[in-house]
Amino acid sequence: MAKIVGVVTTSHVPSIGGAIARHQEQDPYWKPFFDGFIPVREWLKDVKPDVAVVIYNDHGLNFFLDKMPTFAVGAAPAYRNADEGWGIPTVPPFAGDPALSWHLIEGLVRAEFDPTTCQDMLVDHAFTLPMALLWPDQNWPVRTVPVCINTVQHPLPSAARCLKFGRALGRAIDDYDQDLRVLVVGTGGLSHQLDGKRAGHINKEFDQKFMASLLADPDWATRYSIAELVAEVGTQGIELLMWLAARGTLAGPVRALTSTYHIPISNTAGGIMLMAA
Amino acid sequence: MAKIVGVVTTSHVPSIGGAIARHQEQDPYWKPFFDGFIPVREWLKDVKPDVAVVIYNDHGLNFFLDKMPTFAVGAAPAYRNADEGWGIPTVPPFAGDPALSWHLIEGLVRAEFDPTTCQDMLVDHAFTLPMALLWPDQNWPVRTVPVCINTVQHPLPSAARCLKFGRALGRAIDDYDQDLRVLVVGTGGLSHQLDGKRAGHINKEFDQKFMASLLADPDWATRYSIAELVAEVGTQGIELLMWLAARGTLAGPVRALTSTYHIPISNTAGGIMLMAA
């Protein structure tokens, strides 16, 4: 039976890609964030996952407003990265695991979720950069299943819905009849806002409460509506929904194996957590 | 406040388009089916709906396997028909009602459905032919909101989920703060199967039970799984999910203002119902 070995959650801003390309990992500006991955990489060498299920939000590479899914699940044999408009270097393609994808889709539909299934799919920086942070040689040792949550077009699914989605996804992983070690990754946030007169908004206090809540009380964030969350953490800070869904895949209590929080990376409060049962 | 004036459910096979193009409405083969629309058209002249919310399944015109939604809702200012591969004559474009679309999407997301939103969308014969049957001059007197349910890629949403979806859609229509008369249309089925050694499968007894259940006990069909429904009504007969969702938009008891059932039209058991509260 498949087993979730742990959940990694992280920020994913495009400029991480630039910093990697320019080898700035040890620059004082970037070091606090990149160093947060050192213990995660050590742990990965130990647990050796077979597959990564990566929950992220597409930023207008694979999806446009003509077909904008609330939840989407990849079911392709491979996933390519591509130019998003800024010329960040692309990364090598990722192997898929279509059999696992279909199993997860089946489980989600049975649990009354309504995913869009994607048998051909490009993955953007929100998928590729966290992978590059976990495996800097970009020689991916895992197969992958991309899972997208809409943060582009309101209405977004509520925090409560995203947590339930994560829980259903976790149950479907647990149900899979193959001997697989599964890493769940959730990418986005933490607080930031790129657009409007409030651009640059950051909310350290809320971010830290949110990070703590993932361990102590994952339902905590569900008391906030989407609008209330945006008010707290910014229009893009809402990407913390990915963290919530990823956390939801682990049933029962979890502990943090490592946790980093650093302001700023680019316009963003950068967070990293590694959780396991 | 918006009000659902009634629900029309009908079969939608492509050859209806051919029969219309060749003016075969009065041919003995087609007459029993086309005549079923005479009372529906009389009723429409009376109730004069402003908008049609059309629940149908796309047959590979607007959606491909790269992005296959479970539920999709149009939110475009207009919808065009296009060649589906067989050269059925296309029909004039349809006006959308994006404000209503967004209201419905908002209501569905709040009710924990996960629709894909479509701000640019082609509509296929399953949308256009029922409209042409309701308004043969094709001078559409209504604005439209297309709503798609996946019947292409299994897993499909269960009958129970589709009925709940219809109910949530109905509540969202009822909640709309504009004085609108809304017609709900559900298109697909009834029993038929195009593919496999069982091609030509029809199940008159089940169809008739299903039609009766929409009036007396709309939850009846939800006791069947998708596989059980396919076993009963065929791989394409499963399109009866559209009837179930459409029926669900009317809360409380309904009566049939007219009902037609005729075998065969093309490979299909042709059904028409007009229901109102």
Added chain:
Amino acid sequence: MSIAYPKPDIPGTTLFDGEQAMKGFALNKMCFSFNDAANRETFLKDEDAYCARFGLTSPQREAIRNRNVLELIAAGGNVYYLAKFAGIFKLDVQDLGAQQTGMTKDEFKAKLVAAGR
């Protein structure tokens, strides 16, 4: 591959599920392209080149060559897309039904009429 949920067994019927989808992607993508009349013409002009462009597997290529619906389904074809392939040859759903059930078209039509009695 392995899907933990039980697969239904309906005689003479193949559900287009994940397993079929994995097999059939190239074929279905080609058939989807036939929505466009220009693509239908290109296919007719040079069938081999068109199939090669979509990377059909050899059972898919063979089934397309044979215009054989049961083989196309076995190779992962989805009937919603296959119908567009059939449209190229002006085959309607009763032609397809007759071919799959080994009947003449008239027999197949008579069977449908009989189902209404």
Added chain:
Amino acid sequence: MSIAYPKPDIPGTTLFDGEQAMKGFALNKMCFSFNDAANRETFLKDEDAYCARFGLTSPQREAIRNRNVLELIAAGGNVYYLAKFAGIFKLDVQDLGAQQTGMTKDEFKAKLVAAGR
């Protein structure tokens, strides 16, 4: 237009909801096209022709001409797509933040650093 559900009011913040989407479609479609480097070049060669091809409204055209983010948002632009427009001019999200808040880039960066204390 009318959406019955209450619209939140968050200072300095525009949620990209249905109302914004209705306003912004042409603009966002154009910005989405900038994923492709060839399109970015075509835009730079003849900005007027490119905007005309996408049918921008006149406030959208004006906002593009002014490279003004707040105007682009007011005209229905979604920041996820606008970021691709900004990319053409090698503007990063801190340039955009500075422009929208009326700060210098250094002031904007300092504000972000201060938020960490």
